[in-house]
Amino acid sequence: ARVSESRRDVVVQTRLLSGLADIHFRQGNFQRARQLMERSVAQAANVYGVESAQYMRARIGLARVLGRSGFTEAASMLYTEALTSIGQYQNVEQDLAMILNGMALIEMRKGKLGAAEQLLLGAVDVMGAAPGDPLEKANSLEYLATVYFETFRYKESLNQLQQAVLLRKGARGHHSRQLGYNLARQADVLLQLERPAEARAMANKALESLSVKNPTHQIGRAVAQVSLAKALLQLEELEPASENLLQGIELLKQQEPARAMMHLASATTVLGDLEDRLGERQKAEYYYRLSVAGYQKLLGKSHPRTQAALSRVREYASLN
DSSP states (O other): OHHHHHHHHHHHHHHHHHHHHHHHHHTTOHHHHHHHHHHHHHHHHHHHOTTSHHHHHHHHHHHHHHHHTTOHHHHHHHHHHHHHHGGGSSSOHHHHHHHHHHHHHHHHHHTOHHHHHHHHHHHHHHHHTSOOOHHHHHHHHHHHHHHHHHTTOHHHHHHHHHHHHHHHHHSSSOOHHHHHHHHHHHHHHHHHTTOHHHHHHHHHHHHHHSOSSOGGGHHHHHHHHHHHHHHHHHTTOHHHHHHHHHHHHHHHHTSOHHHHHHHHHHHHHHHHHHHHHTTOHHHHHHHHHHHHHHHHHHHOTTSHHHHHHHHHHHHHHHHO
């Protein structure tokens, strides 16, 4: 009886480790999530054995954290191994969706948007056939929205984000961080659809759902403030645009660099737009070039986002 009791303790501890890692992951504390997931993988191997579904799930969790922390090769290897063994287990739709989502994120980082789109459509398809976790499906839809946004399919992008919001609102627990971030992204899409007044309202809505006091909400607040600044800029409200933009950039500078750098590169472009509106052509070009350097460092020269920023600088320089 004592043996089975101690085994039960270890089983509970293993579940707690992966649950705790998931909380840290959702809050963006990737380093802590990784430490917990590595312990969870070791525990799963000891308790259930390396042939078990629990061990495979723990390794998928670790791959997810590694992928988001920039260790894409190690994550790819874990995802591929999980994909080859997943067929032998029952009720693994959600696990398969997590693998496809993770692999899609890696392809997106490489700029292979077509490959990412196919993986994400596969994940949505898999979860359509199973009840699963609505939050995992919301992730798939939001990643798909990013692919559509990057490939100029703005209406489709907005549609995915709106579907994801419904899933997040219907899920148990409080998901205001992801919800606020989603609304800020909807504001960006509305701007591309030339609906600045709606974009401003959406960015304000995002800020309302993100707490000033909650440290895990700060990156979302920064993104929402930059979105709001873009909307105000389109509405020719330059002073509040400048105020929100500078606050957003300041907030981004206080965040973990791995998570903030991409948003900073994007915000720097908006800084260029603001200087352009103020007639400061030289400053505008300087910020546009700074933005290109940021994208190039993060994504590489051939990534579509770097290329778009580069062609914009060239066009701006030739006009001025």
